[in-house]
Amino acid sequence: MTTKTIYDFYKLLENDNISFSYRGSFSNNILTMATQLFKENLEEEHSKLKNKLSFLMIESFQNISRYSEKESNIDLDETSEFFLTRNVGDTFYIISANLIDNDKIDMVREKLERVNTLEKTELNALYREVLTNKQISEKGGAGLGFIEMVRKTKGKLPFDFVKVDDKQSMFFMQIELKNPKVDDGLPPIKLSDAKFIQEMVALENILMMHKGDFSKEAVGPMLRMVEENMQNVSLKVHKKIFHFLVEILQNISKHAYPINGKHDGLFQIGFGDNKFHIGTGNFIAKNEVENLRNQLDMVNSKSVDELNELYRKYLREGKSTKSGSAGLGLIDLARETDDMIKYEFTEENDDYSFFSLTVKF
Amino acid sequence: MLDAIILEKTKNSPEIILDIENNSFKIAGRSIVENPGEFYLPIYTWLDEYVKSPLDYTNFIIDLEYFNSSSARQIMEIIMLLEKIDENTDKKVKISWLYEEGDEMSKERGDEIKLVSKLDFEIKEYPSEDF
Numbered sequence: 001m002t003t004k005t006i007y008d009f010y011k012l013l014e015n016d017n018i019s020f021s022y023r024g025s026f027s028n029n030i031l032t033m034a035t036q037l038f039k040e041n042l043e044e045e046h047s048k049l050k051n052k053l054s055f056l057m058i059e060s061f062q063n064i065s066r067y068s069e070k071e072s073n074i075d076l077d078e079t080s081e082f083f084l085t086r087n088v089g090d091t092f093y094i095i096s097a098n099l100i101d102n103d104k105i106d107m108v109r110e111k112l113e114r115v116n117t118l119e120k121t122e123l124n125a126l127y128r129e130v131l132t133n134k135q136i137s138e139k140g141g142a143g144l145g146f147i148e149m150v151r152k153t154k155g156k157l158p159f160d161f162v163k164v165d166d167k168q169s170m171f172f173m174q175i176e177l178k179n180p181k182v183d184d185g186l187p188p189i190k191l192s193d194a195k196f197i198q199e200m201v202a203l204e205n206i207l208m209m210h211k212g213d214f215s216k217e218a219v220g221p222m223l224r225m226v227e228e229n230m231q232n233v234s235l236k237v238h239k240k241i242f243h244f245l246v247e248i249l250q251n252i253s254k255h256a257y258p259i260n261g262k263h264d265g266l267f268q269i270g271f272g273d274n275k276f277h278i279g280t281g282n283f284i285a286k287n288e289v290e291n292l293r294n295q296l297d298m299v300n301s302k303s304v305d306e307l308n309e310l311y312r313k314y315l316r317e318g319k320s321t322k323s324g325s326a327g328l329g330l331i332d333l334a335r336e337t338d339d340m341i342k343y344e345f346t347e348e349n350d351d352y353s354f355f356s357l358t359v360k361f
Numbered sequence: 362m363l364d365a366i367i368l369e370k371t372k373n374s375p376e377i378i379l380d381i382e383n384n385s386f387k388i389a390g391r392s393i394v395e396n397p398g399e400f401y402l403p404i405y406t407w408l409d410e411y412v413k414s415p416l417d418y419t420n421f422i423i424d425l426e427y428f429n430s431s432s433a434r435q436i437m438e439i440i441m442l443l444e445k446i447d448e449n450t451d452k453k454v455k456i457s458w459l460y461e462e463g464d465e466m467s468k469e470r471g472d473e474i475k476l477v478s479k480l481d482f483e484i485k486e487y488p489s490e491d492f
Contacts, residue, residue, distance in 0.1 A: 239466040246393045312477045315437045328430035
């Protein structure tokens with residue numbers, strides 16, 4: 001993960017009101033918190049979709065665990081289970097990806113093609129038939145989940161299978177929930193976009209990614225998800241990650257340049273070379289760039305001993321907020337991160353620049 | 362006598378007990394509030410009064426699993442207020458910094474605050490709850 005990665009992902013998701021992606025092992029707690037993240041961050045105009053959205057996210061999650069053949073493992077790779085929810089304009093997209101045995105592909109494809117071609121009354125009939133049919137096969141069987149997804153969204157379910165080897169393939173599926181009350185005129189997002197994002201997050205070894213308005217109740221659910229995800233990690237590492245997540249996320253919520261009243265930002269957490277990588281990106285006002293750059297250069301130029309000394313000094317004296325004098329948070333980050341705080345400013349327009357930052361622990 | 366301040370912990374703010382009658386002084390839980398200055402203001406006001414006529418012995422317990430850097434500043438502020446007891450009276454005051462077994466980060470944070478504090482300051486581990 002580099003500062004460039006952060007910028008590229010932000011640009012990729014620029015029009016998203018909110019998006020969240022997750023890669024790795026799936027638990028009910030992660031699911032609960034992901035749905036909560038969306039519930040608490042929905043735009044007012046979409047608030048009526050709240051229940052439907054939660055329902056569909058749960059169905060999609062369960063779909064991953066129902067069809068997945070992946071053995072639970074903390075070492076992730078390009079075939080790890082993947083989940084992505086995005087809200088762009090008037091539409092919510094829920095995408096799942098997981099490994100499936102090649103010999104099951106035909107069965108799944110047949111079910112999906114069937115629900116994608118049926119009319120509303122036919123779907124209802126099929127639903128009742130499946131519901132009352134006692135001879136449903138063991139693994140979720142006749143695709144009740146698929147039928148429900150189509151009934152709830154009144155749309156189709158785009159899907160694809162990408163061959164991994166002779167035995168298995170990645171199964172991608174997208175649910176599209178459109179708000180009938182709003183029409184944004186934006187072009188729909190294709191399944192190929194989600195496939196590209198999945199490829200990118202796997203390549204960059206990103207476990208979790210969130211893009212949205214950080215002044216809203218996003219920090220809480222994100223933190224709880226990270227906590228949940230860290231249960232296999234030692235308490236020491238866990239604490240450190242949590243500590244700096246709080247700092248970094250609260251920083252976005254405080255300092256991001258508000259565009260249309262939103263403190264928009266992107267957050268990623270990844271794992272590689274036995275280290276956790278945290279990256280954030282957000283816009284900041286042009287006239288704050290120089291000051292921030294000075295602060296970052298200042299803490300980056302100091303040794304850990306010097307940083308400790310500075311931290312302790314500020315602890316007693318309080319910091320002056322004049323230019324060039326970094327706050328406790330930044331000093332703390334600099335002395336704990338492996339290597340330096342990496343950062344980059346990318347000029348966006350006359351008013352603001354994009355600020356991306358990565359640290360590792 | 363000052364009325365006790367008793368705040369229950371929330372997901373972002375710590376439990377706080379300032380209770381003269383029961384000789385109980387404590388901050389526990391997590392302090393990751395976004396505006397700690399605002400949150401801790403009533404605590405300062407209270408302590409500012411208290412240090413003028415403290416109990417013979419004040420044992421202030423700090424048992425924080427997490428705190429953000431702006432809260433670190435506030436905790437230091439509390440300790441600095443308590444230093445006034447040492448400076449201005451003949452009463453005793455002691456900080457007990459508690460941390461859960463294995464929580465090196467909380468211990469390190471305690472070591473650091475002890476280093477810059479002028480008070481009698483103990484750092485004590487307690488056994489982990491989940492086993």
